Amino acid sequence: MHSETDVIIIGAGSAGLSAAKELARLGLRSTVIEASHRIGGRAYSEEIVPGVWFDLGCAWLTDGDANPFAEIANRLGIALGRATWDAYNNSDDHRFIRNGTRLTGEEHAACRRYYVDSYAAIAAAAGSEPEPSIGDVIDLESPCAPPFLESIATGWGVDVDGVSCADNTSSGGALGYPVPHGYGNLVAAWGADVEVTLNARAECIDWSGPGVAVETPKGTIRASLALVTVSTGMLASGELNFAPLLPDWKLEAILGLPMGTENKMGIAFYTDVFGADGRGHHTVWSDDAESAKVDVNGMGFNSVSVFTGGRHGIWLEKQGPQACHDFAVDRIAEIFGNDIRKHVIRSITTAWSTEPWTRGSWACALPGQAYQRDVLARSIDDRLFFAGEATSVGKQGTCDGAYRTGIRAAQEIAAHLKGAS
Template sequence: MSLPSEVDIAIIGAGAAGLGAARALENSGLSLIVLEARDRVGGRGHTIMAAPDILFDVGCGWLHSADQNSFVQIAKQLNFEIDKTRPPWREQGFDAVFPPKERLDFIQALDDFYDRAEEAAKSGRDSAASACLEPGNRWNPMIDAISTYVNGCELDQVSISDMEAYQDSEINWRIRRGYGALMAAYGAPCPLALNTQVTLIDHSGPRVGIETSRGTLSAAKVIVTVPTNLIADESIRFYPALPAKVDAARGLPLGLADKVTLALDQPDALPRDGNLRGATMRTAMGGYHLRPFGQACIEGFFGGHFAQELENAGDGALAAQAIDEIVALLGSDYRRRLKPLAESRWAHDPFARGSYSHALPGHAGARAVLAAPVDGRLFFAGEATSPNFFSTAHGARDSGERAAREVVAEIATR
């Protein structure tokens, strides 16, 4: 759509948070526009057809804490089928690859780590989650690998207080047509300006001026929903400057979790919705979801420093690493049976620069700082502002709805 010269409310970013804010305001009687730098909605939620019969969520794919997840009801309203198959993360279909006794030993070490972290968080003194690893435990590198998938980074970069604030009911479902596809349908009614990159938010005057790649506009209120790395890097600048927001964003960097999907020849030889992980004793390793939804593919997951190294190696590096690891686990026959289809490279996405936020040790309080409104005119949302559901799409969506309520309450007091 064309860019209006002025609106009551401008929402910056059409990810889950921006869409949540826009949908919450759609019957408010206020004029609004959602400004999105990409040519699509969804932000870090994006579904593609990697092959004619293989759907791939390039970004978020799981309805985490599904019994509390606001996208579950949205999916039902929009007639998106929900798949309630249990995630295979703690299972393993190949005893020769990861013997049951070893697997149970690893799971026990992982659970013990989380128990120690929970106890440490009760002290009220924040520290790096790596302090809760048992010294010398042989499973520590693999526990760190799990952190790279869950937090997008290694445990030495994770705040214990923040990790324990995260709420997880351990009920995880999926959207058969894709989480990104659900977000696109959810955002369809929103007034959108795509391919519109915001560079400056000028709140020095009576109205807020917004400079974009397609011109300028003004708004009475602005809801900022962009990822923390863009605020931390000052890709979007504020005038006057907001150093407290920039500092908060820098304490909540985006970790990196990347995904790859590989077409699988002769899929019936592998279990549907199976899990594959080797007892590698390495942090630099992938995890594999076999035949998600029964599709003829394998999804691979890489996180933290290792994902960054693979991204930096260029297109195709994640797929090549995944194939090498699967061949090492299942045999050389898989070299010819696997074909790269698609992979994410979120650190190299200029409008994300990472996957999802984690609080650095000592910075758990930054989420509340980032979420706080400024001067009754600037409001902030996004997964990083969620106190308990950060790093999730529903946490982002709910934060957008929260920011919309703050805007309406502010207008009502005038």
């Protein structure tokens, strides 16, 4: 670890890695420190069974070929699941399963209409004063409300009463391409040429003097300035100290963008228990169990991702991995029948709300607080710069959004350092 550098980058996720590469391209020295034992942050793949990868965090390249990671994957010779695009991006193909039975054509059409009307109501309310939550503008009594509430709880990581109508993501529901070899593996392969000091958490960023000094368990690093790319969950936790404290306007931005939670349960099966028509999105709800989103074979293998979010997602996470596994298998059995149970090989369950270096899945603006993303992105005293998914406007909560914020911050830093020299 270099103890003197131009820029200290805190965090080796998508934003920190893209910033390091952009600074190098612009001729500036940076030192990247990462709290955990690996790079990638919320881009993280694990092998669920030999040769089958499960992404605990990001899995889909939003916006398809417009996503910078599409070109990166191409350059690195990593294949994208382009053939999966149609099955997952056609909203008519979204299956609704209520009490173990798929909705009829007419019921399905009514739910699709409910989704369209609800999203229109959310868009119309965005930015109004005072801004309502999503829960205030949709028809909660509709029989189609349960799957929609699940979409919000997993898509935003927060229940409808806690989400800003203005904090819409730009992907408009389209998922893009999966990465069969793992999106986390793709980010790790792309970031492998960046020198990163692992197991080196920033404990305190001292910006009381002319530059910055970052204390880590491996020693103190000094630089002209620091780029902070950690999540708002980490910034709000008090585990990363600033001396002097961050100004009130920055603290208000952090508090306006608390972390949502989406958890995933990956279940691998010995055989194809879904049938030729089984692949795609399902939302499952019933009178006596919480709802879930179920993506079948998204990665092109005999595997399923079950998603929970919001309060129920956090509650289930607290019950532990076995409870998450059981919940996921029960939901899959509601779609494909009880026989699937004997074909389960293995599961991986996530616990993002308690993940020590993230403390949630992504930042979700409280009602009336979506503007804080711009505020969070603003530098302080030309010494503390900020990047990361929470600072993206429109591509928040995505890996490519985080990537773009790293480039943006690196260019701001370069303009400042070159202007100052």
